[in-house]
Amino acid sequence: MPKSLSSLLLLAILACQLVLLATADSGFYSQNPAWLILLMACAVAASALLSRLTQLCESYPSKQAYIKPLIPGLFAFMLLLFWQSIVVGYAVSAVLLPAPSAIFSTLINNLPTLWTDFKQTYLKAVLSGYFIGCLSGFIVAQWAVKSAFLRKGLVPLGNFMSAIPIVGIAPIMVMWFGFDWQSKAAVIVVMTFFPMFINSLTGLQSCDAIHKDLMHTYAASKTQTFVKSQLPQALPFIFNALKLNSTLALIGAIVAEFFGTPIVGMGFRISTEVGRMNMDMVWATIVVAAIAGSLSYGALALLEKPLLFWHPSFRGNK
Amino acid sequence: MKKTILSLASGAALLAASFSGSAAEKLTLQLKWVTQAQFAGYYVALDKGYYKDLGIDLTIKPGGPDIAPAQVLAGGGADIVVDWLPSALATREKGLPLVNIGQIYGKSGMMLTCLKDSGIATPADFAGKTLGVWFFGNEYPFLSWMSKLGYSTAGGADGVTVLKQGFNVDPIFQGQADCVSTMTYNEYGQVLDGGLTPEELVLFKYEEEGVATLEDGLYVLEDSLKDPKKLDAYAKFLKATIKGWEWAAANPEDAGLIVLEYDDTGAQTEAHQIRMAKEVAKLLSNSDKGIGYLEPAAYERTVKILLDSESTPVITKQPEGAYTHVVFDAAAKL
Numbered sequence: 001m002p003k004s005l006s007s008l009l010l011l012a013i014l015a016c017q018l019v020l021l022a023t024a025d026s027g028f029y030s031q032n033p034a035w036l037i038l039l040m041a042c043a044v045a046a047s048a049l050l051s052r053l054t055q056l057c058e059s060y061p062s063k064q065a066y067i068k069p070l071i072p073g074l075f076a077f078m079l080l081l082f083w084q085s086i087v088v089g090y091a092v093s094a095v096l097l098p099a100p101s102a103i104f105s106t107l108i109n110n111l112p113t114l115w116t117d118f119k120q121t122y123l124k125a126v127l128s129g130y131f132i133g134c135l136s137g138f139i140v141a142q143w144a145v146k147s148a149f150l151r152k153g154l155v156p157l158g159n160f161m162s163a164i165p166i167v168g169i170a171p172i173m174v175m176w177f178g179f180d181w182q183s184k185a186a187v188i189v190v191m192t193f194f195p196m197f198i199n200s201l202t203g204l205q206s207c208d209a210i211h212k213d214l215m216h217t218y219a220a221s222k223t224q225t226f227v228k229s230q231l232p233q234a235l236p237f238i239f240n241a242l243k244l245n246s247t248l249a250l251i252g253a254i255v256a257e258f259f260g261t262p263i264v265g266m267g268f269r270i271s272t273e274v275g276r277m278n279m280d281m282v283w284a285t286i287v288v289a290a291i292a293g294s295l296s297y298g299a300l301a302l303l304e305k306p307l308l309f310w311h312p313s314f315r316g317n318k
Numbered sequence: 319m320k321k322t323i324l325s326l327a328s329g330a331a332l333l334a335a336s337f338s339g340s341a342a343e344k345l346t347l348q349l350k351w352v353t354q355a356q357f358a359g360y361y362v363a364l365d366k367g368y369y370k371d372l373g374i375d376l377t378i379k380p381g382g383p384d385i386a387p388a389q390v391l392a393g394g395g396a397d398i399v400v401d402w403l404p405s406a407l408a409t410r411e412k413g414l415p416l417v418n419i420g421q422i423y424g425k426s427g428m429m430l431t432c433l434k435d436s437g438i439a440t441p442a443d444f445a446g447k448t449l450g451v452w453f454f455g456n457e458y459p460f461l462s463w464m465s466k467l468g469y470s471t472a473g474g475a476d477g478v479t480v481l482k483q484g485f486n487v488d489p490i491f492q493g494q495a496d497c498v499s500t501m502t503y504n505e506y507g508q509v510l511d512g513g514l515t516p517e518e519l520v521l522f523k524y525e526e527e528g529v530a531t532l533e534d535g536l537y538v539l540e541d542s543l544k545d546p547k548k549l550d551a552y553a554k555f556l557k558a559t560i561k562g563w564e565w566a567a568a569n570p571e572d573a574g575l576i577v578l579e580y581d582d583t584g585a586q587t588e589a590h591q592i593r594m595a596k597e598v599a600k601l602l603s604n605s606d607k608g609i610g611y612l613e614p615a616a617y618e619r620t621v622k623i624l625l626d627s628e629s630t631p632v633i634t635k636q637p638e639g640a641y642t643h644v645v646f647d648a649a650a651k652l
Contacts, residue, residue, distance in 0.1 A: 093392050093413065093414055094412065094413055095392045095412060095413070096389070096392050096393055171484065171488075174484070175492055178494055179481050179494055259484050260482055260483060260484045260489070261482045262479070262480070262481060262482070263453075263471070263481075263482055268453075268482055271453065271454060272453040272454060272457075272482070274384075274386055274389075274454070275405065275453060275456070276405070276455055277389070277405075277408065277412045277414065278412070
């Protein structure tokens with residue numbers, strides 16, 4: 001059989017499952033378990049399609065840019081198809097696990113609410129907390145490079161601080177900074193400061209002695225040495241911390257909102273809607289959080305590329 | 319060899335016993351909150367063997383801030399849950415058919431505790447103030463009250479600013495809220511322990527404001543009631559539970575101590591539990607038929623309050639079959 005024809009057949013299997021989902025009543029697997037065979041066939045078809053796509057990717061390097069995103073896309077589609085099929089097919093209560101389609105429609109219908117939550121949690125708390133935490137971590141690290149006193153004092157404290165769970169400091173911050181986003185930003189500052197501090201310190205210290213000597217022979221000023229030699233060499237470490245902190249900050253804000261908030265915010269929404277059994281709304285908020293987290297991580301990765309083009313880890317893969 | 323045979327034999331005997339030997343019906347009760355005297359009756363009945371006497375092998379699962387009883391019930395983690403009627407009705411409307419089989423509390427213990435200093439004397443003074451409210455399904459009575467008073471909960475000078483209060487009373491001490499939610503049997507005591515005197519406080523009991531909704535009741539899944547064996551077990555459970563509550567109401571001090579024994583966390587204190595047991599006794603259902611009987615009038619009142627809150631609909635339509643007296647009647651005949 002020609003390859004294109006068999007690919008079409010595989011796609012047809014997936015389409016059959018979609019038609020089944022769209023037309024059958026909920027609970028069709030409990031009534032007629034034979035439908036499960038089609039689901040299994042879908043799994044086989046999807047894995048066959050995945051390997052076909054991988055082959056295509058290798059044989060047409062010029063079209064890689066178009067084919068490559070299809071592979072994780074197909075995989076994600078398969079996961080959603082299974083999720084939807086099992087939930088609908090066995091009529092799983094929405095209180096336990098809502099179907100992806102229900103989550104999607106909730107997401108679309110509640111965009112204004114989700115947007116205000118996003119503004120409160122992400123644009124106010126996360127961004128300011130992240131900015132203050134990372135910047136102060138970097139500044140203190142820069143002082144610590146020069147001062148053995150700060151270095152020796154702060155590094156052990158850093159380990160101590162990173163061992164404190166957020167559930168411990170969140171109520172304290174609420175007590176100090178009030179219920180609004182400021183207390184959440186404070187939690188994020190505490191969470192992000194030390195990863196940034198430790199990473200920047202290691203990065204700034206990693207500067208080769210030979211580079212220092214070279215700058216010295218050029219009669220470079222202290223600022224010039226810092227900007228042209230020390231900082232670029234520390235950048236891989238700093239980006240490491242920035243990426244790590246971008247996820248930490250989001251987690252921190254959401255968890256901190258469990259401990260008292262005005263009635264807005266992603267953490268508030270999750271904790272409240274669980275109590276109201278609106279699980280589709282909880283999942284919709286999780287989707288928003290996941291998208292926000294992925295986007296900030298992606299933005300950092302994009303920023304990293306032009307800044308770190310010279311680094312061995314980037315030089316290789318053009 | 320002999321040992322192996324012996325252990326195999328004893329193993330087989332145990333297995334057989336677990337299938338046939340124990341006639342006791344296994345039931346699991348999921349509480350709405352942590353182990354405390356709010357649930358004294360269940361622990362008393364367990365401790366005194368009331369459940370065992372009726373052939374019920376009961377397991378009590380404490381709840382907590384992150385446990386939604388209805389979800390545990392839906393997931394098969396419990397047979398019976400303690401929940402409040404507003405959240406049970408909301409859950410029912412979401413498609414999980416909870417049914418009330420017995421109402422333990424006849425009165426609401428919820429109140430809004432305000433600082434006199436904040437200038438609040440009547441509900442008319444709430445405008446522009448900050449009020450602490452519990453969420454996680456406990457916000458419904460508050461939202462309907464505000465709707466009845468005509469306040470927007472979005473803040474501003476004419477509305478009220480709502481704070482999601484953690485499960486403590488800190489905001490009133492930190493000056494972050496003018497009022498906080500309290501239960502007569504729990505957090506109100508914490509406010510007093512924290513150093514505020516009753517003279518410095520103004521209390522608004524939901525019961526007196528006409529917005530009281532039914533609190534601790536017993537809920538099961540509707541389908542399980544169709545099984546006669548299950549129904550029989552529920553009736554036995556309810557009978558023993560009522561007996562436990564009657565004892566707890568008559569002996570609050572001892573009931574508090576019994577609860578303390580079952581608190582694995584060790585977080586509760588003797589004085590606190592005894593006080594709670596005494597306060598809780600005042601809330602128990604005072605219907606002619608005794609504890610556990612759901613008064614249809616009280617049910618209707620709760621439903622009306624919930625339906626009336628226009629701005630934030632808790633439930634949108636009149637619930638059907640959300641309670642039954644079948645189990646109570648069967649228990650009465652035992």
